[in-house]
Amino acid sequence: MIIDIHTHIWAGRYESDKQELMKAAELYDIYRIYVSALKSYYPDEAEISELNFEVAKFIKEQPDIIGGFCYINPSNKDALDVLKKGIEEQDMEGMKLWVAAYCDDPKVFPLVEKCIGYNIPILIHAFHKAVGQLDNESIGSHVANLARRYPEAKLLMAHLGGNAYNGIKSIRSCPNVWVDISGSIFRRDDVDYTKKLIGTDRIVFGTDMPGSYFTNFGQIEDADLTSEEKQLVYSGNTLKILDRKGRIL
């Protein structure tokens, strides 16, 4: 069973992105897809509202396949209300942070505390870059800081932290950080390296569709993983972090 924890619909491409995600689910036998909607790096309140509305609509249209992450700009005044609406009214199952603020910025803390209360995962974009690092774009060390401040929070660091050698090393001692392999970097050895440092219990399958799919699926297939370990990555670990009944502390 395959669950994709990390996909998007992009503003202005809602219909085509939705169609491609559903087509991929059918063609590649993906059991469930988790979506967040994105547009600009520093979205205002109206933009965030529109993006989350689209995800909620998609969930309603395809409840058996589509789940949602509520996208938040921690700098917006209504951020806590948006999170509350996303979880309590729009059937979303986690919070998504992108590049509007470092994930260990104090303005993120009330949101994290709310997520701990809901017992939902926080999907954090983290990407260490040799070139093109954005202002306020988190890397592994920011995720580790947040994880140590809130050991009861379920954090999901996206993209293996961009450069896995930076990201995985940073969070290796944080048991409340899972990592997803989404994104367009598909080096042969990143998953094996990640397994060596943190084991397979904390690796989660994600893609960044509509950006890519086999770029990520192929990495798991090529890695030195047993069939049981692959199943953990493809769905087992995901089910665990999405389970709101099971607390990690």
Place this chain on the structure above:
Amino acid sequence: MSTVDVNCLVGHWPFRKLYKNTFEEVQKIHKANGITSGYVSSLDSIFYNDPFEGDEDLHEIIKGSNYHHVLTINPMLPEFVQDVKDGIKKFGIKGVRIYPGYHGYSLANSKLKELCHVLADYNIPLFLTIRMEDERSDYLVRPNKVHMDEVGSFIGRVPDNKIILLTAFSNELISIKEAINNHRYVRFDTSGLKGPLFAVEKMLEVFPPEKMVYGSLYPLYSFSCTYLTLKHAQIDENIKQEILSCLFLTFT
């Protein structure tokens, strides 16, 4: 029918440990996926002061196999033409691979033009590396960017050379689609087609199928990423086979 990976390598990569970097590992994953041969070059040669030493090692590793030796050439080094001739004579090379990003020269450099003359004379394809690592994950060394407008101009200046563009992204290739489509002998490999979803199908809306050849950049990149992207593409099976068969070798 043969199925070929035009972009595979053997050796060490100085910036990170490669877990599957031997010729045996390359053959193993190829065999497991029905790939019968490959165009293989030396990772070591990229960084050696005399690349030919890395190719001597590669020759010892692959000789007797049905894999094809692709010689690494840095045309900024002395006597590179002699290296090409020696590579033909000693190794039976089937291609010459260049790394302008790592070796730091422009595609307008006269030495490269000289190399292209030699390759055209011997009817040997030029494997032009656009990148190795994704630039975001570079470590210690930041190779020069190989700009696609320069690639477009370059291939326009060498109409008689067979050229395979390696590890260019979809959008980069599309940005010079006229230059690629107008050049009878230019091909590109699949190792840069990391996205978007249904990348092969979308590229075939822009390029005729004969322009695309299968290349993985294994063991730097995950083999199955590109292989499964092609295998699961919603395209005619004969076209898939054509892409995997590397017919560019026989184009005249």
